[in-house]
Amino acid sequence: MGRRTRSIIRPWCCATILMRRWGRRKGSSAMVPDVCSSGSNYDAGSLDARPHAARFRITGEVGTTDATDAVGATDTADGTATTDVKTAQNAREQSVRRYFAMWKTRDFSDLDKLFARDCRYEECYGPVYRGLEQMHRWISDMLAKQIVDSWDIHEMRHGMNPLGLPMLTVTWTFSGREKESYIFDGVSIIEFNDKGYMSRVREFEAQHDRVFPYDDK
Numbered sequence: 001m002g003r004r005t006r007s008i009i010r011p012w013c014c015a016t017i018l019m020r021r022w023g024r025r026k027g028s029s030a031m032v033p034d035v036c037s038s039g040s041n042y043d044a045g046s047l048d049a050r051p052h053a054a055r056f057r058i059t060g061e062v063g064t065t066d067a068t069d070a071v072g073a074t075d076t077a078d079g080t081a082t083t084d085v086k087t088a089q090n091a092r093e094q095s096v097r098r099y100f101a102m103w104k105t106r107d108f109s110d111l112d113k114l115f116a117r118d119c120r121y122e123e124c125y126g127p128v129y130r131g132l133e134q135m136h137r138w139i140s141d142m143l144a145k146q147i148v149d150s151w152d153i154h155e156m157r158h159g160m161n162p163l164g165l166p167m168l169t170v171t172w173t174f175s176g177r178e179k180e181s182y183i184f185d186g187v188s189i190i191e192f193n194d195k196g197y198m199s200r201v202r203e204f205e206a207q208h209d210r211v212f213p214y215d216d217k
Contacts, residue, residue, distance in 0.1 A: 089158050092168055092192055096156070099198070100172070103148040108139055116197040124186055124205035149175045165199075166192040173208065183208045 095114050102108050112132060115121075121129040121138075129135045154171045161167045168190045175183040185208050191200040 088166070088196075091196060092158075092166060093156055095196070095198060096168060096170060096188075096190060097153065100151045100153060103151050106143060106148075108136075111135070111139070114198055116193050116195070116199045119198060120200045122200075122202045124203035145178055147177045149177065149181075151175075161191050165194065168192075 098110065099114050102111065115132055115135065117132050118130075119132060119135065121135055123129075127138070129138050151174045152172060154173065157169045159167045159169065168188075170188045170190060171185070172188065173183065173185050175181070185206040187204045187206070189202045189204075190198055193199040
């Protein structure tokens with residue numbers, strides 16, 4: 001019996017020590033009863049004298065608090081990261097919309113706020129412009145001979161280029177007039193540098209009118 005009694009008291013003593021240590025950290029060590037002594041404080045029938053009850057309280061109180069704090073911190077970090085990504089994506093989309101609108105308004109005064117100084121612009125029919133200075137010369141030439149009626153964006157898809165920098169794939173329909181009116185569809189692959197400026201634009205053209213040769217008539 002004596003050995004059995006000691007085996008019951010010993011884990012309870014360990015639990016009490018743990019509770020005291022935790023209580024000192026929480027400022028409540030006075031609430032932990034002393035049942036490690038050989039006096040009459042130990043009651044085998046009492047809930048507080050059962051080792052498994054003490055272990056449950058320690059695990060429940062300490063573990064639950066730590067777990068809640070950890071989950072809360074993770075949720076906050078994830079939420080902040082998601083918000084930052086969305087904000088950056090919205091800024092890139094807005095830059096593209098502002099550039100497309102410039103062709104309709106014929107006001108390019110903010111062009112340098114959107115493109116990197118060393119940007120590269122590849123038109124859908126072959127010409128390539130290197131740097132902002134060449135882009136300004138090209139735009140001046142086009143304003144002298146072209147009227148843009150619309151440049152409508154259909155879809156934007158976010159991605160990354162091979163260097164891990166942000167990229168937007170934009171589908172659109174362009175219509176304008178020179179000697180004649182014209183309209184065509186296209187895709188622009190637009191890359192951004194780490195400062196948020198457009199650094200490379202590649203345009204691809206598609207016929208606006210669609211035909212369905214194998215549809216039943």
